């Protein structure tokens with residue numbers, strides 16, 4: 001995956017800056033910092049590249065989703081519409097907020113569909129948590145229309161989609177707030193870390209306070225600061241932020257390489273009978289971390305998955321194929337043990353999670369194959385990789 005592929009002198013320099021000043025905490029300690037505020041610089045770089053008015057760094061992508069939920073006022077008993085095709089973190093965030101996840105259908109965008117959302121709205125629905133899967137955005141025009149029509153809050157989990165945009169606007173800015181992950185497997189990484197963005201000043205202030213025990217960050221005496229709200233500790237440390245900063249500066253280059261490499265593979269796959277690609281409303285905004293394609297049937301997808309492993313197609317890419325195949329089953333979401341005393345126990349589940357039937361999603365996911373794109377592929381490596389991929393596909397289709 002891109003971020004981890006290109007650690008170098010830039011990351012080392014930023015980390016050494018922090019070690020030399022010994023200022024590991026993001027707030028205060030001006031007397032030792034020598035003017036260095038890595039978390040603030042990291043946030044500024046994210047603002048610059050996404051065009052957000054506000055960015056606030058946190059300790060993980062999970063913390064980022066949890067924080068935007070709280071900052072937007074989602075809480076006890078609220079229903080939040082989520083997709084069944086996702087990593088589990090955003091569902092955990094909904095439950096931790098005290099809210100109830102309500103699963104709706106996705107479509108071939110691999111994200112929630114506007115019709116899917118509309119079909120599960122109830123008087124208790126408070127928000128839609130759209131999850132931009134595998135580096136590209138949902139059909140945001142349709143989703144924005146639905147959330148506005150029903151007076152809901154739109155939140156965006158962009159955990160897998162830093163660098164992606166929809167019709168010229170970064171993901172994360174199409175509703176109230178967006179959350180990104182910088183964990184080790186993302187397009188830009190700081191090992192463990194997250195980022196929230198918003199254009200709403202009030203939400204930003206909430207984020208600033210909630211993620212640091214309610215501290216108001218006013219004045220120069222942290223011990224004497226007011227705490228108007230209760231929060232938690234979702235702070236990012238300066239060491240991690242230093243790496244995130246160096247990685248964000250590399251993002252434009254990563255995006256360029258990813259898009260070039262993905263286009264080459266996609267063009268080679270275009271003529272294959274029966275193979276179709278993930279639906280994208282705005283392909284130019286794809287961060288191109290994955291190439292997602294469909295084969296006609298579930299059994300062909302299963303065979304192809306096994307074939308790709310047998311033919312050793314693609315190291316890291318193969319690992320991602322594997323991961324997404326596992327996630328595709330989404331049984332682990334159905335079986336999730338919700339923390340006791342939280343909303344689901346208190347209020348009763350709004351859906352029968354164990355017997356959830358989402359036939360469109362099940363069909364889409366069952367025919368999906370995802371391969372990871374690497375930004376460091378040399379031309380010959382890309383050709384060899386693609387030759388192997390095409391040969392495996394031809395054996396199955």
Ligand SMILES: Cc1ncc(COP(=O)(O)O)c(C=O)c1O
Nearest residue numbers: 060061062087089159160181183
């Ligand atoms: C869509 C999505 N949201 C949130 C997260 C959580 O991010 P983190 O691992 O940084 O907590 C992930 C992690 O893979 C993710 O894929």
